[in-house]
Amino acid sequence: MSHSTAFAALIWWIIPLIGVTGAIGYVIWTSKYKDKFDNETNRSVSKFQLFQETLREPAAPGDAAAQGSVQPTSAPQNTPQS
Secondary structure: HHHHHHHHHHHHHHHHHHHHHHHHHHHHHHHHHHHHHHHHHHHHHHHHHHHHHHHHOOOOOOOHHHHHHOOOOOOOOOOOOO
């Protein structure tokens, strides 16, 4: 029975050590590649802002819908016939 107790104690030491090692590895990995990811994020945000600006551009001259001169059509009225 002491063998299973020793194994359980070993597991309680190994799991946290793996977690700490993984956390340290993650910190080193992100600090090493942080500049690359920041650059790609900024580039992506800049492209999205450019896309938004193209949607805000005014329409071409003579476009009636953009100038607001198009009147909505009303549905035909049903009048009772006598």
